[in-house]
Amino acid sequence: MAGIAGNLLAVRERDEMLSGWTWLFQRITAFFLILVLGVHFWILHYQNPGEILVYADAARRLQTALFLTVDSLLLAFGLFHALNGLHNVLEDFNVRSRSITFVLLLVGVGLFIMGIYSLWQFV
């Protein structure tokens, strides 16, 4: 068995450990995004159809724990979904390198910090 396994494992190994996990999280985040974006749209546009959207209302909403949590999760999941999608497209075109993964990770973390910082201003 060791012989077979050795042979088979000799196939190119790179950042392969991540592939299965990212595929799974891409699906989980997609499901979450559909769900939360639906709720988000409903609250903003359909809960009080007569209401005119004003900055003060948005600011007040962002002071509640529920909105802060949902928006933070939307930010994290949206960023993961978009950047992992971009990573996938690059891989589809056979563009693969650790530095690309690292740059996308940096962009994701940077944008997440910016987003959280902006949300924090309303607390």
Add this chain to the structure above:
Amino acid sequence: MTLNVKVFRFNPETDKMPRFDTFKIEEFPNMAVLDVVMNIQNYHDPTLAYRCSCRIGMCGSCAMYINGRPRLACRTQVSSLGTKDITIMPLPNLPIIRDLAVDMEPFFEKYKKIKPYLIPKQDLKEPVICKPDSGERELIDYMLECITCGACYGACTMVATDPHYLGPAALTRAYCLIADKRDAATRERLVIVEQSEGVWRCHTQFNCAEVCPKKIVPTQAIQQLKKRCVFKRLGLFRG
């Protein structure tokens, strides 16, 4: 009835650019596209290169790109095309040897990567029988019909963009072995298909299933493999 046949011509050793030659061919009842190609070679241009063998849809050697779609030339009736204008080109995504003959090596290189043969468990007592109604065969029964024609490989846009992607046929074969309870190398095969050039490149476009002359749905095999890869990651895979 006269058929207007446009045939792709290219000899990489002598030609700078490919070209199309046009032939007028008399249609006869039950004529297959392979008959058209043979007719051209026999009566119009003996230098036309193509590949065929069994002429009954078993060997998989006559796959060509016929009117914008990979098909077996021997199993494609001219009447089924619904037109008298026929364009015949070599299978996409493979290097051209000459005219309609492509080099199948990249296809079989990938096939080889997944070790396309059963590695039997040592403790099995011969003869090993998987009863048809036991459920042990899952979907693999009909997927074993693959004749390695490469039509799915030629239709796959992911193979077109990433030449390292294992492709539908190799992954379907891998699934047949991974789902086979008698195979001893299940996990090792999963390690190969879960590489980034394996199952994750498939975007479930079903192009492969659309063109498979054996009505196999490689996408289904690939989805089954993805499921097993995730189960393996979660420590839930029993194989």
